Amino acid sequence: MSKKLWSVFTDDMDHCYFTGTPYCHRHHIFYGPYRSMSEKYGFVIPIAYYLHENYPDSVHQNPxxxxxxxLKQMAQKYFEEHYGTMEEFREIFGKSRL
Incomplete structure (x- = not known):
């Protein structure tokens, strides 16, 4: 059984946040060692497969x-408005993106 991912940015996890296409991947805004924290805080977003990986301007090819x-700046602003301070964000996600 797969994990139920959710987002603070959209209730529609089946269509790309940017393009509206139904062919999308679910992207952890903070990945690698911060992946579980992205899940905890709702920093997961559906994006078209070509925006996600393997294309020159995709999130994983152009980190x-x-x-x-x-996306990282959107998440940090949301965190600071709803969860905690910039310092707390840095403690959890490594550094400020603003």
């Missing part, structure tokens, strides 16, 4: 730039 940076 910390473009869409990847935009």
């Amino acid at each position: 910390n730039k473009g869409i990847d940076l935009e």
Whole structure:
């Protein structure tokens, strides 16, 4: 049985947040060692497969730039508005993205 992922940014996990396409992947905004924290705080977002991986401007091919940076900044702003301070964000996610 797969995990039920959720997002603070959308209730529709079946369509790309940016394009609306139904062919999407569920992206952990903070991945690697922060993947479980993304799940805990709802920092998971559905994005079209070509925005996710294997294309030049996709989040995993262009980390910390473009869409990847935009999503990380959205998540940090949300965190600071709803969960805690910038310092608490840094403690959990390693550094500030703003």
